[in-house]
Amino acid sequence: MKTLSSKAKENLKCLNGAEVYSVWNYEGTVYVKGTKVFQGGEQIDTLDTEEKIQALFDELFENEFGGTEFYF
Numbered sequence: 001m002k003t004l005s006s007k008a009k010e011n012l013k014c015l016n017g018a019e020v021y022s023v024w025n026y027e028g029t030v031y032v033k034g035t036k037v038f039q040g041g042e043q044i045d046t047l048d049t050e051e052k053i054q055a056l057f058d059e060l061f062e063n064e065f066g067g068t069e070f071y072f
Contacts, residue, residue: 008050011057015047020060025052032056 004012015032022030026045031038037045037056047053 002049004050004053008053011053012047015053015057015060018060020056021063022056022059024059025055030056 012035016034017032019029019031022028026037026039028039030044032047035047036043037047045052047056
């Protein structure tokens with residue numbers, strides 16, 4: 001895995017242990033454990049790029065705060 005930026009590492013820490021209702025990336029609820037993404041008890045992906053981490057973090061943010069107008 002390539003070296004991640006400090007922002008990506010921070011986002012990954014926030015995602016660890018979270019359940020995310022993912023509409024755009026995984027089409028259902030996923031669970032994140034470390035860098036692994038699980039759906040239905042099976043590992044379906046690994047968060048190994050900054051793009052994947054940011055995309056799932058954006059969905060978590062959307063779920064938790066209901067909008068991104070103050071996020072940008």
